[in-house]
Amino acid sequence: MLHTLTEYTKEEAYIERVNGVLYFLKCPQCGTEHGSAMSPDLLPDSLTCFGSPTHEDWVKYKKERGLTNLDIATIVGITPESVKNQTAPSKSLPKWVVTMLYEWKM
Ligand SMILES: [Zn+2]
Known part of the structure; x- marks a missing residue:
């Protein structure tokens, strides 16, 4: 959280x-x-x-900002499939997600 x-x-x-x-x-x-x-x-x-950033925070962040995986893919420079894959609940959040969430809460 x-x-x-x-x-x-x-x-x-x-x-x-x-x-x-x-x-x-x-x-x-x-x-x-x-x-x-x-x-x-x-x-x-x-x-x-x-x-500590969680996957629930990531879902809330995307909803609050109105961001889709395509939007995020465009920002980060990867494919929407890669966004989905890298942010899967079974994996720990990548550093670029943690950075976005940290900026969101500051
Ligand atoms: Zn705390």
């Missing part, structure tokens, strides 16, 4: 204790991990997060 780029202090962030040994600093909005330590005091003082 993507969200707008947000900075949280350690106090605003979510700290999860795992197995009674490690503490994880997590984004309160999307749960992305931003560090781990043996003690909460050793965690970073803040985190900056925009989430």
